[in-house]
Amino acid sequence: MGELTVLGLGPGAPEKRTAEVQHALETADLIVGYTAYVDPLRAELPEKRFFTSGMMKEIDRCRLALEAASEGKNVVLVSSGDAGVYGMASPVLELAPQFPEVQIRILPGITAALSGAALLGAPLGHDFAVISLSDRLTPWEEITRRAELLAEAGMPIVIYNPGSHSRRGYLKEICGILLEKLPADTPCGMARNIGREGESAEILTLAELAQREPDMFTTVFIGDRTTRMLNGRMVTPRGYDV
Amino acid sequence: MGELTVLGLGPGAPEKRTAEVQHALETADLIVGYTAYVDPLRAELPEKRFFTSGMMKEIDRCRLALEAASEGKNVVLVSSGDAGVYGMASPVLELAPQFPEVQIRILPGITAALSGAALLGAPLGHDFAVISLSDRLTPWEEITRRAELLAEAGMPIVIYNPGSHSRRGYLKEICGILLEKLPADTPCGMARNIGREGESAEILTLAELAQREPDMFTTVFIGDRTTRMLNGRMVTPRGYDV
Numbered sequence: 062m063g064e065l066t067v068l069g070l071g072p073g074a075p076e077k078r079t080a081e082v083q084h085a086l087e088t089a090d091l092i093v094g095y096t097a098y099v100d101p102l103r104a105e106l107p108e109k110r111f112f113t114s115g116m117m118k119e120i121d122r123c124r125l126a127l128e129a130a131s132e133g134k135n136v137v138l139v140s141s142g143d144a145g146v147y148g149m150a151s152p153v154l155e156l157a158p159q160f161p162e163v164q165i166r167i168l169p170g171i172t173a174a175l176s177g178a179a180l181l182g183a184p185l186g187h188d189f190a191v192i193s194l195s196d197r198l199t200p201w202e203e204i205t206r207r208a209e210l211l212a213e214a215g216m217p218i219v220i221y222n223p224g225s226h227s228r229r230g231y232l233k234e235i236c237g238i239l240l241e242k243l244p245a246d247t248p249c250g251m252a253r254n255i256g257r258e259g260e261s262a263e264i265l266t267l268a269e270l271a272q273r274e275p276d277m278f279t280t281v282f283i284g285d286r287t288t289r290m291l292n293g294r295m296v297t298p299r300g301y302d303v
Numbered sequence: 304m305g306e307l308t309v310l311g312l313g314p315g316a317p318e319k320r321t322a323e324v325q326h327a328l329e330t331a332d333l334i335v336g337y338t339a340y341v342d343p344l345r346a347e348l349p350e351k352r353f354f355t356s357g358m359m360k361e362i363d364r365c366r367l368a369l370e371a372a373s374e375g376k377n378v379v380l381v382s383s384g385d386a387g388v389y390g391m392a393s394p395v396l397e398l399a400p401q402f403p404e405v406q407i408r409i410l411p412g413i414t415a416a417l418s419g420a421a422l423l424g425a426p427l428g429h430d431f432a433v434i435s436l437s438d439r440l441t442p443w444e445e446i447t448r449r450a451e452l453l454a455e456a457g458m459p460i461v462i463y464n465p466g467s468h469s470r471r472g473y474l475k476e477i478c479g480i481l482l483e484k485l486p487a488d489t490p491c492g493m494a495r496n497i498g499r500e501g502e503s504a505e506i507l508t509l510a511e512l513a514q515r516e517p518d519m520f521t522t523v524f525i526g527d528r529t530t531r532m533l534n535g536r537m538v539t540p541r542g543y544d545v
Contacts, residue, residue: 069417079321080318081319083322145426146428151538158533158534175387175417178387178388182392184387185433186388186393187389187435188433188434189433190431190433192430193430198543211452214452215449291397294396296393299394299440
């Protein structure tokens, strides 16, 4: 009986991988994933078998990984960050009933909300929400409605997929919605290429963020009314009397 | 000049620690943290110096860690899970302006939202929110208002600190609020002692969850209208056509 391990690599740098993820990669018969995330592993694990393909091929990759596992192979399916957050864990589990002979385990990884937060300071010290601005799989009206309710709920928001070449102006529209509920000087942050070459972090106000066009390698953090800029870092207090 | 590293151990098991966290622990002059999280490290790292103290002593520990770092020591301050999520990163950064000579770096870890999700399936495959039911530092009215708005926003909710000996009935009240917006059979999950001895995961409906009194070692997951139970796992689809 085969086993499929769906795992998150974390932000990219090997030192941000967990030990169990590292072990799963090293003992796999086949490593499957999106080309851009998996190609950097080839140099590290030269003796391994890999299957990679491009964007929009997610479901094909899940199927291929399940099929290889059903043939008795020990297969690893790779997501960047955490496999459970906008990653491959949920489509694999949706397909799983078609492959009852495959054992599936999910290994967590450091998602960009956590790695980006650490780079910026501590923007998620209390309650928070995570949303994606990609409208490839979610209607845009649903996304804007969520942003509105979250601003009302008064908690920091982490934004994945804030923009791309084909999705310009999305973040601007969201910032416009948030500016109706939050002060213009609400601290915000952008973390780019986290754990990769060219890593950068920037702290700016919500009004300034509304003028930006971040790309798909950027994770955006929006503070709430308690968030402060302290020594160049973005900090949401938990509420301790310090 | 001293350095203070604020890090997240992950859920407990060493194999869920990142390599950089492991390295920081091994090279520290002093490891500081809450007794229950840090005591298991003593056997692993017998040659290290430790300082531990109990609950409610969080700010004292932050100060002690900053003071030791300002004396030139290489200090590690430990949170369980991720240091940025209900952890020590934000109080340390609030105190940091009093210790300008200390370099502070934050290393992310696997928070219970991620490790618990992996245990249950993929409940956080799309947008989600994280809230704590502890009213020690947050007014209860604020917590219930957030729960209401999040249910309206239609995204899965992860609940930290769902209850304790002194906080009984809190989760029941939150479930009551959610049941006004969500079907009684909405899939929910409880992950307990994640990455520790006695680890367990349970999937149940929202109506069933409302009858439970989880303890402080439990993380609770509430699905949204898209969340399903599949092969005994809790899955929130990302929206792919599988």
